Amino acid sequence: MERVALLTEVKKKKRDENLIKAKMQRTFSLRRQEVLQEPKIPEFFNKWPALLDVTEIKWEFMRLTTVPLTSKFLGELDRLTNDLIGVFNTKGGVAGKKIGAMMAKMENDMECSESEADVAGTTMAIYTVQAEGDDHDGPGGLLADVGVVLEGVEVLHNLQSINHACVMLYGLIYALNLSYPRSLKNIFEAYQKILMDLESSKLSPKVRTLKLKLLR
Known part of the structure; x- marks a missing residue:
């Protein structure tokens, strides 16, 4: 449900970046489980399009490493x-x-x-x-x-x-x-x-x- 809500928010023309960041944080463990299954890139980004954003890539890296x-x-x-x-x-x-x-x-x-x-x-x-x-x-x-x-x-x-x-x-x-x-x-x-x-x-x-x- 969180992923679907995130998907809906990302598709909005005026999206709430703080809400997207919060939902990406909450769905991090689920996303990592999918990543470790080595999905095809197009399929993965269809499910997690927020990671096509520069800001979210930086936040995801921080979640993984604690390094900016x-x-x-x-x-x-x-x-x-x-x-x-x-x-x-x-x-x-x-x-x-x-x-x-x-x-x-x-x-x-x-x-x-x-x-x-x-x-x-x-x-x-x-x-x-x-x-x-x-x-x-x-x-x-x-x-x-x-x-x-x-x-x-x-x-x-x-x-x-x-x-x-x-x-x-x-x-x-x-x-x-x-x-x-x-x-x-x-x-x-x-x-x-x-x-x-x-x-x-x-x-x-x-x-x-x-x-x-x-x-x-």
């Missing part, structure tokens, strides 16, 4: 940016060349991987849509939209920036109990255990090496 999502993530990223750049600059070989090229392109703007808006079949991604008439590729270009895709479904759009989309994707991974993408496992572990300081006593060798370099 956005301020902690972006604050630690800002604090460690210069140290991360220093670590990247010492990297040699093929990896060093790739990192150097990426850093030159980003022009000191930290970002996650981006893709075009054609996302059908994509398991997990951040997409960007370049503003019409803007010929500047990359982070310096004007963006008409930034969003998040899960299981081929656009679950968030009109986000503030690629950085913000990265934070929201991380929050959704926790909210939905998703596994880290294999190709980005080390990156997401670094987010979790270095930036967010969650389960930081258990580090993979690569993330442990990065953390030790940052502490020097």
Whole structure:
């Protein structure tokens, strides 16, 4: 009954955000039981559309970890940016060349991987849509939209920036109990255990090496 009432409130044009927050809190344990059964993303969001909202993603993360999502993530990223750049600059070989090229392109703007808006079949991604008439590729270009895709479904759009989309994707991974993408496992572990300081006593060798370099 609480879930149905929540669903009704979410669909209203002038919805009561405080009421939604309270009902999401009361239905948290029920929602977690469903999440652990690994439902399909579209089916889950049909039942719990409140989690398609940036504010509720942050509250859900807080319920799970007691850690504030956005301020902690972006604050630690800002604090460690210069140290991360220093670590990247010492990297040699093929990896060093790739990192150097990426850093030159980003022009000191930290970002996650981006893709075009054609996302059908994509398991997990951040997409960007370049503003019409803007010929500047990359982070310096004007963006008409930034969003998040899960299981081929656009679950968030009109986000503030690629950085913000990265934070929201991380929050959704926790909210939905998703596994880290294999190709980005080390990156997401670094987010979790270095930036967010969650389960930081258990580090993979690569993330442990990065953390030790940052502490020097």
